[in-house]
Amino acid sequence: MTKDEGELIEANIKATSVTLYHLLGKDVDYRCNVLTETSTDQFNITGGVRNTLSGLSADTTHTVNCVAYRGGVEYCLEATTTFRTSPVATVTDATSTSVDYYLEFGLSYNCTLLGKDNKVTATHKNVDLEKRQTFHGLTPGQNYSIRCSNRYRVFSVNTTFTTLEAPASEPMNLEGTAASSSQIRLTWQQPDYPNGVITSYVITYNEVQVDTNTASLGYTMTGLQPFTTYNISVASRNGAGVGEESREIGVKTRPGVPGAPTIARNISTTCQSLQISWTPPANTGGDEIMYYTVTYYVSGAVKNYINHTVYDIVVNAALVTLDELTPNTEYTVLVRASNSEQTGEAANTSVRTDSRDSISQRIIPFSSTGIIVAITPPPLQNIIGKAYTYSLSFVPNHLRVSPYNTSTTFQIFNGLQANTEYKVTSLVYRNGKGLCYEGMATGTTLPDTPPSRVRNLIVTRVTSTTIELRWERPEMTNGPITSYLIYYNGVQEDTSNVSLEYNLTGLQPFTTYNIGVAAKNGAGVGEESPAEITATTLEGVPGKVLKLRTVGVAVRGEPYITQPIAWERPPGHMSILEYVITISNTKTSQIAEALTNQTSFNLSLPTPRDCIDYNVSVAARSAVGQGEAASITVKYGGDGVTYNCSLALSQSHPAAASTYHTSSENGLFISSLRANTEYIVICTVSKGEQELCYEGTATGRTP
Numbered sequence: 001m002t003k004d005e006g007e008l009i010e011a012n013i014k015a016t017s018v019t020l021y022h023l024l025g026k027d028v029d030y031r032c033n034v035l036t037e038t039s040t041d042q043f044n045i046t047g048g049v050r051n052t053l054s055g056l057s058a059d060t061t062h063t064v065n066c067v068a069y070r071g072g073v074e075y076c077l078e079a080t081t082t083f084r085t086s087p088v089a090t091v092t093d094a095t096s097t098s099v100d101y102y103l104e105f106g107l108s109y110n111c112t113l114l115g116k117d118n119k120v121t122a123t124h125k126n127v128d129l130e131k132r133q134t135f136h137g138l139t140p141g142q143n144y145s146i147r148c149s150n151r152y153r154v155f156s157v158n159t160t161f162t163t164l165e166a167p168a169s170e171p172m173n174l175e176g177t178a179a180s181s182s183q184i185r186l187t188w189q190q191p192d193y194p195n196g197v198i199t200s201y202v203i204t205y206n207e208v209q210v211d212t213n214t215a216s217l218g219y220t221m222t223g224l225q226p227f228t229t230y231n232i233s234v235a236s237r238n239g240a241g242v243g244e245e246s247r248e249i250g251v252k253t254r255p256g257v258p259g260a261p262t263i264a265r266n267i268s269t270t271c272q273s274l275q276i277s278w279t280p281p282a283n284t285g286g287d288e289i290m291y292y293t294v295t296y297y298v299s300g301a302v303k304n305y306i307n308h309t310v311y312d313i314v315v316n317a318a319l320v321t322l323d324e325l326t327p328n329t330e331y332t333v334l335v336r337a338s339n340s341e342q343t344g345e346a347a348n349t350s351v352r353t354d355s356r357d358s359i360s361q362r363i364i365p366f367s368s369t370g371i372i373v374a375i376t377p378p379p380l381q382n383i384i385g386k387a388y389t390y391s392l393s394f395v396p397n398h399l400r401v402s403p404y405n406t407s408t409t410f411q412i413f414n415g416l417q418a419n420t421e422y423k424v425t426s427l428v429y430r431n432g433k434g435l436c437y438e439g440m441a442t443g444t445t446l447p448d449t450p451p452s453r454v455r456n457l458i459v460t461r462v463t464s465t466t467i468e469l470r471w472e473r474p475e476m477t478n479g480p481i482t483s484y485l486i487y488y489n490g491v492q493e494d495t496s497n498v499s500l501e502y503n504l505t506g507l508q509p510f511t512t513y514n515i516g517v518a519a520k521n522g523a524g525v526g527e528e529s530p531a532e533i534t535a536t537t538l539e540g541v542p543g544k545v546l547k548l549r550t551v552g553v554a555v556r557g558e559p560y561i562t563q564p565i566a567w568e569r570p571p572g573h574m575s576i577l578e579y580v581i582t583i584s585n586t587k588t589s590q591i592a593e594a595l596t597n598q599t600s601f602n603l604s605l606p607t608p609r610d611c612i613d614y615n616v617s618v619a620a621r622s623a624v625g626q627g628e629a630a631s632i633t634v635k636y637g638g639d640g641v642t643y644n645c646s647l648a649l650s651q652s653h654p655a656a657a658s659t660y661h662t663s664s665e666n667g668l669f670i671s672s673l674r675a676n677t678e679y680i681v682i683c684t685v686s687k688g689e690q691e692l693c694y695e696g697t698a699t700g701r702t703p
Contacts, residue, residue: 141165141196165196168243226256227286256285258344271436287339363443368418418448464540509540542627
């Protein structure tokens with residue numbers, strides 16, 4: 001069975017209560033549900049047409065659904081109504097800095113003003129019902145809420161309001177930077193007191209105002225004049241209008257790009273120079289022109305690679321002279337103006353240098369390596385104060401890497417290549433400045449011949465084994481020098497290079513050498529130096545003695561054998577103080593030593609009893625030191641030995657030899673030989689049946 005729909009009428013809606021009217025009579029009761037977004041409560045209404053529902057939440061939407069009962073029995077009737085309770089506190093008036101409010105119910109409430117981030121800003125205590133209250137010192141344009149409570153209940157309500165906006169305080173920390181010649185970039189920070197919502201900022205400069213139309217804390221000013229100072233301030237705009245202006249700053253735009261200068265038409269030219277002038281550009285970019293850059297190069301040449309030079313010219317000299325140019329050549333010239341930051345576009349022109357006038361010159365060869373260049377001077381040579389110099393260039397230029405300068409008209413050149421054609425070009429200068437005159441001639445050097453004598457041969461250093469030499473090249477080389485020959489005491493050495501120094505090595509100490517030097521070229525060896533020089537090596541350590549040998553026949557005795565030996569002095573002329581003779585026995589390693597100042601000596605050797613060798617060495621000693629020793633070995637067979645000797649003609653087969661035996665150590669006498677005939681003798685030593693350790697060979701010719 002469907003319930004009939006009744007009617008509930010709400011009246012006198014307060015923050016925590018509402019009065020409900022129903023139209024069913026006094027004998028009808030209601031059971032009601034009260035619903036909010038966060039809770040559901042139940043209550044009963046008993047009799048009567050008007051009933052008050054209390055304990056509700058302030059500033060909250062409520063839905064009340066009631067079902068009718070009569071005599072405890074559900075009546076087929078229900079009613080529903082929806083309403084919203086009032087806030088605890090009601091705001092009656094809000095200005096930019098204060099707010100008025102009152103309470104709708106209750107006594108002795110404490111009310112708190114909550115500002116930004118729900119921070120407690122102010123508090124009122126013991127507020128009475130419907131008594132007007134005021135909070136002062138509020139911030140313009142800011143959201144606030146009021147919360148009131150007593151000891152019985154805390155009402156968390158959204159009694160919110162916004163103070164009226166007021167003009168903002170000045171923006172902070174305004175800064176500006178020149179971004180270009182027509183732009184300035186500004187930045188700042190928002191005001192300490194925005195007094196509302198800032199919607200934009202107003203830029204003021206040089207009596208001009210611009211609204212940024214944005215709350216961004218930066219702005220780029222455009223369309224400005226180059227290199228101009230702007231006095232700038234900024235102010236905030238909110239709902240109350242434009243606030244205070246910031247402090248004023250001055251910012252200067254950067255210079256602009258200058259225009260192109262105007263090159264004058266009357267350009268002064270010579271064969272090697274151009275003089276160009278110009279007027280400054282009408283547009284200087286707002287700045288002073290600091291300097292000009294002049295770029296010039298041969299027309300048609302690759303820019304920056306061929307004949308390309310850049311000049312920086314002082315601002316007050318709008319004039320430049322380009323020197324050392326090539327005659328009869330077209331040059332492209334560019335001129336750019338620069339201020340303190342920018343370089344402008346180039347003005348350009350093309351101009352040709354003048355041609356040189358010719359002067360007469362000729363080449364006179366006088367040797368295989370020399371020519372004379374004869375120059376006929378320009379017409380003004382004989383005028384007082386008109387002295388000239390000439391710059392001569394050779395082709396081929398194997399000797400000079402730069403032109404040869406002279407002030408004479410008759411110039412000799414040596415050191416050239418033989419039988420070679422030379423082209424000589426002469427340029428004329430006066431007071432160091434090139435003139436527009438040029439001479440040209442060709443000539444061939446004479447055929448090649450050997451060089452002349454070297455000059456100024458000297459000895460620079462002498463040791464006991466070396467002599468160092470130095471000299472000067474021949475006056476007439478007659479072609480390229482290839483090397484030098486050194487002559488000394490019948491010896492010839494080739495230096496194999498063209499150095500003018502040489503070190504003779506491996507010489508004998510204390511020896512005089514006669515030395516000469518000759519130059520050599522492709523045609524042969526020239527004459528020796530004008531006079532030989534003489535140098536004597538220093539005294540040094542002697543060399544080996546020469547031809548150390550035994551002489552004569554050993555004389556056998558007891559307890560010694562006497563064996564004569566002889567030698568020749570070492571090479572060189574040093575003073576020999578003495579000779580050191582050392583004797584060692586190969587079996588016992590015993591060593592004996594003797595001294596003599598002669599070139600012979602009689603050895604006294606212990607008489608051997610068996611085969612034995614004696615090593616004999618001789619070394620020369622001078623005041624400087626002892627030289628290297630020469631050595632021989634002396635062999636003896638001892639007692640009871642037999643010497644077996646074979647004698648034959650030197651050209652005979654050994655089988656044709658005659659054999660002789662002797663036990664004498666004094667030698668073997670052989671007679672009946674051919675006159676003026678060379679013989680060979682081979683002797684061995686034996687003892688009994690045993691062949692001993694020695695064999696000797698000698699040759700000799702009969703008278």
